[in-house]
Structure formats: structure tokens, C-alpha cells
Amino acid sequence: MKRIFMYLILVSLLMSCGTYQKTNIIESNDLVGLWGMVKELPSGKTVYIGTIKVINPDKTFYLIWNSGGKPYKDLSGKTNNKPFIGLYGTYKFGKKEGSFTNYTEHIISHSLSATLDNTDSELKYKMIDKNTMLLMYHIKSSGEVGREVWKRITPLN
Secondary structure (H helix, E strand, C coil): CHHHHHHHHHHHHHHHHCCCCCCCCCCCCCCCCCEEEEEEEHHHEEEEEEEEECCCCCCCCEECCCCCCCCCCCCCCCCCCCEEEEEEEEEEEEEEEEEEEEEEEEEEECCCCHHCCCCEEEEEEEEEECCCCEEEEEEEEEEEEEEEEEEEEECCC
16 A cells, blocks of 8 residues: 555656646646635635545545644554544546536545445546635435535646
8 A cells, every 4th residue: 555655656746847747737727736624714815624635646546634743643543643544545527517517436445435336436526726626525315515616726927
């Protein structure tokens, strides 16, 4: 498992350097990219909440959870205070419906819930602008709709 995490990190780094693709991951205008989950405060200010999603051009992705140095207890009871890869897998695009594009994430491994290993999640996204994405999905256990806003992580200029 550790080898797979290291492989995913290495592939992402190589691809971000432009070694395995024609377009640099940093220059992408669509789903491919480095994303930080955000939430809007009552004041209207948008803040990053510590979750990073890496979506690679080779159709792999992973989520990095960061507790900001605070102890984080996973479902097995282990405590961690460092950023960690919480899940990883592959994705494929589906059809476009209006302003949303459907896609499926195949979760290869989920570090917090092994019951999600080798499962598929149906999602849809739309680009609000070139650096903001709205991601939506159905939560099967409750029937609710999940809604997440992600901001592209870009170099400082």
C-alpha cells in the first residue's frame, strides 16, 4: 500500500513537471488539477478547509486530508496529526448534461473505511470559473445530495 501511495505521488510530480503530458497540470482549465476544498463563512469570506484533491491527466486521483496539526482520529481509532492520503483511485468521464459533466470515481483504497475500497462513486461537476468547481453527488445511505466547492491551487505570481 505504501508503494502505491509513493507511486501516485511520483506520477503526479512527474506529470506536473510536464514529463508525461503535453499540457502541464498547473495550466489545466478543467477537472484536471490541484484542488483545495473551500467553505463560505457567514461573513462571505471563502476559506480552505484542509482537504486537497489531486486529479491527474492519466485518470488517477487522490485526496489528501490535512488536520492542520490537530490530532485526527480515523475510524479504526488511530490518531494522526500529519497530512495523509485518505483515498485514491481512478476516474472516467460520462456524458455532459447541461452545465454539468458526469464522471465516475473508482475508489481503489479508502484509508478511513475499507468498505469503500473497490467501489464506484457517481459524481457531477461544473466549472463556475476556470479556478472554481462545484462538485455534486448523491449520498446513498441518506438520499441527500452532497455539494462541495473546490478552488484550484495555483502558483503564487
